[in-house]
Amino acid sequence: MLNFSTSEENYLKTIYHLQTKDDNVTTNELAEKLHARPASITDMMKKLKTRKLVNYQPYQGFRLTSEGKKIALGIIRRHRLWEYFLAEKLKFNWDEVHEVAEQLEHVSNKKLIDKLDEYLDHPKFDPHGDPIPDINGKMETGKQISLSELPINKTARICFIANQSGLLLEHLNEKKINIGASIVVKRKFNFDDSLEIKLDNKLLTISDQLAKNIFVKHG
Amino acid sequence: MLNFSTSEENYLKTIYHLQTKDDNVTTNELAEKLHARPASITDMMKKLKTRKLVNYQPYQGFRLTSEGKKIALGIIRRHRLWEYFLAEKLKFNWDEVHEVAEQLEHVSNKKLIDKLDEYLDHPKFDPHGDPIPDINGKMETGKQISLSELPINKTARICFIANQSGLLLEHLNEKKINIGASIVVKRKFNFDDSLEIKLDNKLLTISDQLAKNIFVKHG
């Protein structure tokens, strides 16, 4: 396993993310995301091309090679595992974990990450609801939607709570609504858009306001 | 709180360690420890001097200023907390933690370290038995000695197991001898140098061979 600089890793990770939206990534796009100048991007693309991590032809944009994708998924795995650790174990707020994980993700030691994964019990989603790649780079793909958009009788899994205010979290705690739980919408009430949902074989009614803050993935 | 590069941090940390042995640190000493050339050390000393982290006069060696010492203790705190985390939570072997902690120690986020410290329950010693500086840079100072050198009836705390072989660890587990435990030697048997010790208010007899692998600190 080769080693990459923090800078190279940030490029690979960011290209990966941009690639899922647009197939082809452009110099300016990447420059903006990385808060760097276009000239710097060109420099790095030449370098990553010689390392066979991106396909790049001058003026034509670029995309990751399959090797580049593999590396990027490894970085994303580290980032999201650390985010999960920070939120779950160290009790960081949901909106504080990203910044710290940006640093931790560059500590590259395979054994560390695999043991961390094991310690955390192989979590499938990070605190933002984004899927965590497993040891082989595989992850859940289902698009994330708000619970209020979930069609009736489709089973889904809670993967993300948008608003992390104390009040909302307390409310969720009380109703025992947790990330990872399986959920089905049984009825929708048009009067106030409240929902009747099934969770752990129990029926609950929740407000539209709450449903909008609960994000789920089809399962 | 200013920020330091990984390189600067490694210099500060290493000077700190060398300083506890020799009061004055020399260019060649530091070069050897850091696997760098003497010329590089001189360069960095000039830089650290302008930042008021070391006292340095050409050809005269150097030592940390009190500010430099404060920074160094912060880095050592991070290093040892991560070592503890790796051994205690992720079940790394005692002899594998240093290398990984060398990387983790440079992730600088005060909140991260303080929350980690709290999560680990403010450990006082790392898996090598070295004391962990607290949030103010204070740490246990007592010299570490082998249990076989501990005078009779002096209370001490176990802080380090030298030999981490499976057999020894099993043996310690069986006798419930753990790092952090309070221990007193009640009798020494000259025949085979075995010891009668008091641990958790129970009396045990242990061999000299075992006692030599158990390190303790007064207090």
Place this chain on the structure above:
DNA sequence: AGTATTTTTTAGGTTTGTCTAAATTTATTT
């Protein structure tokens, strides 16, 4: 199609942290 605009690349420079080789200072030896 021809011009203007935007995007991207090239050329050359800067900073950080390293290096080698030569010069200088300090220490040791006779």
Place this chain on the structure above:
DNA sequence: AAATAAATTTAGACAAACCTAAAAAATACT
């Protein structure tokens, strides 16, 4: 105390990763 050896510093170079300004290519516009 002079000569030799060892330690340290200076001078000049280099790679990585960035930058600015200018040039070149691609795109958009009348």
